Amino acid sequence: MKILFVTSESVPFAVTGGLGDVSSALPKALRNRRQAIRVVMPLYSDIGSEYRDKMKYLCHFNVPVSWRNQYCGVFELTFDGVKYYFLDNEYYFNRKGLYGYYDDAERYSFFSRAVLEMLNNIDFEPEIIHVNDWQSALVNVYLDLYYRHIPKFYPIKTLLTIHNIQYQGKYGMEIAEEVLGIGKADYSTIEYNGNCNFLKGAIATSDRVNTVSPSYSSEILDPWFSHGLSDLLSSYKYKLRGILNGIDTVLYDPSKDDIIAANFSHSDFSNKAVCKDDLLEEFGMVDNGEPVIGIVSRLVAHKGFDLIKHVLEYILLAGMKVVVLGTGEYIYESFFTDYAARYPGQLGVRIDFNSVLARKIYAGSDMYLMPSKSEPCGLAQMISLRYGTIPIVRETGGLKDSVFDSGDGKGNGFTFKTYNAHDMLDACFRAKNLYYDKESWNQLIKRAMSCDNSWKKSANDYLDLYAEMLTLWE
Numbered sequence: 001m002k003i004l005f006v007t008s009e010s011v012p013f014a015v016t017g018g019l020g021d022v023s024s025a026l027p028k029a030l031r032n033r034r035q036a037i038r039v040v041m042p043l044y045s046d047i048g049s050e051y052r053d054k055m056k057y058l059c060h061f062n063v064p065v066s067w068r069n070q071y072c073g074v075f076e077l078t079f080d081g082v083k084y085y086f087l088d089n090e091y092y093f094n095r096k097g098l099y100g101y102y103d104d105a106e107r108y109s110f111f112s113r114a115v116l117e118m119l120n121n122i123d124f125e126p127e128i129i130h131v132n133d134w135q136s137a138l139v140n141v142y143l144d145l146y147y148r149h150i151p152k153f154y155p156i157k158t159l160l161t162i163h164n165i166q167y168q169g170k171y172g173m174e175i176a177e178e179v180l181g182i183g184k185a186d187y188s189t190i191e192y193n194g195n196c197n198f199l200k201g202a203i204a205t206s207d208r209v210n211t212v213s214p215s216y217s218s219e220i221l222d223p224w225f226s227h228g229l230s231d232l233l234s235s236y237k238y239k240l241r242g243i244l245n246g247i248d249t250v251l252y253d254p255s256k257d258d259i260i261a262a263n264f265s266h267s268d269f270s271n272k273a274v275c276k277d278d279l280l281e282e283f284g285m286v287d288n289g290e291p292v293i294g295i296v297s298r299l300v301a302h303k304g305f306d307l308i309k310h311v312l313e314y315i316l317l318a319g320m321k322v323v324v325l326g327t328g329e330y331i332y333e334s335f336f337t338d339y340a341a342r343y344p345g346q347l348g349v350r351i352d353f354n355s356v357l358a359r360k361i362y363a364g365s366d367m368y369l370m371p372s373k374s375e376p377c378g379l380a381q382m383i384s385l386r387y388g389t390i391p392i393v394r395e396t397g398g399l400k401d402s403v404f405d406s407g408d409g410k411g412n413g414f415t416f417k418t419y420n421a422h423d424m425l426d427a428c429f430r431a432k433n434l435y436y437d438k439e440s441w442n443q444l445i446k447r448a449m450s451c452d453n454s455w456k457k458s459a460n461d462y463l464d465l466y467a468e469m470l471t472l473w474e
Contacts, residue, residue: 001466003030003037004126006115008108008135009098010084013051014044016098018245018379019132019163022212025248027082029459038124042111043075043086045094051077055086059121063089063114065106066181072114074122085122087114099135105171108198109180112138116147125152128466130159134169137202138180144205145186157469160206162199164376165220166227166302169198192232200229203236207469210241212377213398217242225374241465244401245377246455252362252386254449259356260363266449269388269442272363279364282357283323283348291435292321293428294365294389296358296380299328299336299351304371304394309335310421315428316346323348323365325357362387367431371416371424375399382453385412388445392427394419402453406434412448 009015010023023039030037055075062069073088087093092107101107116139119125131139140158147153173196176182182190190201203209211217217240219225221233233240254272255265261278262271279294280287293315297303309332315322316339324336324347333351340349350357362368368384370393377398381391385402391413393399404411407430414431416423435441 001035001037001128001463001470002124002126003035003128003130003466004115004119004124005037005039006112006129006131006136006139007039007041008111008133010039010041012079013041013047013084013086014098018212018377021248021379022161022163022245023132024080025246025455026459026462028080029246029455030462031082033459033463035463038083038085038126040085040087040115040118042093043073043088044098045090046097047086051079058085060088061117061121063110063117064181065110065113066178070110072110072117074118085118087111087118089114105169105175105196105198106179108135108169109138112136113142113181115139116142116153119152126156128157128159128469130161131202131206132161133163134167134198134202137169137198139202140205141182141189141198141201145182145189157466157472158206158208159465159469160199160202160209162209162211162220162376165199165211165225165229168200168227168229171196193228200232203229203232203239206239207472208241208465209233209236209239210243210465212243212245213401214242214244215400216374216376216397219374219397243458243461243465244398245379245382246458247379247382247386247453249386249454252383254363254387257359257363259359261360264388266388266446269445269449272388272445275360275364276366277364279323279360280321280348282360283350285321285345285348290319290321291366291432292323292364293367293369293392294361294384295322295324295326295369296361297326297328297370299326299332301329302373304373304419304424305332305335307371307419307421307424308369311425312339312347314425316343318429318432320428320432321346321348322369323350323361325350325352325354325361327351327353362389365389366435367392367414367428369428370394370399372396372399373419378402381413382451385448385451385453388449390414390431390444390448392424392431394424402451406444406447410447412444412451 007023009020058074060073192200262274264271375397403413
């Protein structure tokens with residue numbers, strides 16, 4: 001199959017979160033299955049010279065952005081066996097960072113239109129265009145509105161992956177014609193509840209829509225999770241699928257990881273104790289035999305930090321240590337900083353984004369706490385499993401699909417259902433009690449490390465979905 005994977009970010013070029021990880025790992029997994037997949041993304045100024053210097057210039061052309069015509073250059077680079085296209089426009093992408101600018105609607109409408117114009121100027125004709133989140137959602141909208149009459153575009157099937165439905169690309173309708181170049185006759189394609197909604201447009205025009213876990217695909221039909229799109233999604237329920245993300249098991253491999261203090265595997269994880277000592281030393285703590293709970297996260301409400309605020313003192317007074325790494329909302333940053341001063345030696349906090357320290361927390365903690373209010377997929381719980389760190393999670397989205405309570409002696413972690421602080425606390429105490437039963441705990445670590453959360457199954461599921469799409473309109 002010939003697939004064009006459209007994304008606003010990808011490891012290692014420019015990344016802000018899970019989309020960047022998926023946009024690297026999934027194309028690589030599909031390429032390993034002999035699929036003709038290519039990736040296209042913006043040429044941000046943040047992309048380092050170590051990659052820019054290896055790029056090959058292909059062509060340039062003008063892109064219609066409403067009444068404007070804007071330059072677009074195309075550069076090509078093969079990385080890890082996957083061919084990437086980078087779309088260049090210095091006015092839109094020669095800026096620090098990726099998102100958060102006043103003209104993001106114009107920037108990503110340009111990108112979306114440029115993707116389609118690129119196909120008129122290169123020698124690749126995809127059978128499937130796979131877009132991701134609101135930043136590339138307009139590709140599928142523009143394709144249906146303005147390109148289907150062109151023979152090479154007519155048979156293309158389209159897929160939208162929703163990585164987090166909270167972010168939809170919502171703007172006032174006044175931008176539709178002036179910025180997006182979408183006339184009044186086509187307003188209904190992108191209008192939702194009086195706003196211009198990029199994600200709504202892609203949901204309406206894509207052949208299939210998928211989320212990054214099966215549970216999340218069901219949850220977003222509920223107003224509690226859908227951020228206003230439940231009625232729309234219910235009307236397009238026949239398009240909806242759920243495919244659980246995987247992780248890069250080469251990147252996250254405790255037996256070969258040169259970041260952590262000592263290597264270990266599921267057959268011999270004795271060196272995990274060395275990693276724990278190293279982690280505690282990093283936070284100025286001493287190992288007195290207590291379990292250590294790790295947290296690596298954005299410090300924001302939907303990650304469940306309201307629950308942690310309510311019962312953190314109980315966790316610490318029960319003799320458990322906690323280490324926290326992340327940045328986010330001031331209310332949570334100040335809470336953890338204050339508690340760290342009140343409980344030295346028990347609570348270690350680093351308000352920072354530090355990928356090296358994150359890896360040490362995954363490897364050196366005994367447990368990993370992730371009590372999210374909602375979680376489309378989540379990768380941290382899968383990484384913690386890979387490193388033998390037992391996840392404690394709320395049963396939502398991808399957490400529900402990847403972590404199963406060990407109360408039956410077969411699961412790989414500890415779970416709780418309701419969004420309730422004391423239910424979370426009970427799960428923490430159940431984990432603490434099992435921790436002191438070393439034989440049972442070691443069996444649990446072995447089960448956790450034996451879980452297969454690689455991209456193998458997920459890539460096969462995407463191939464099945466692509467194959468289903470290719471049978472449409474026959």
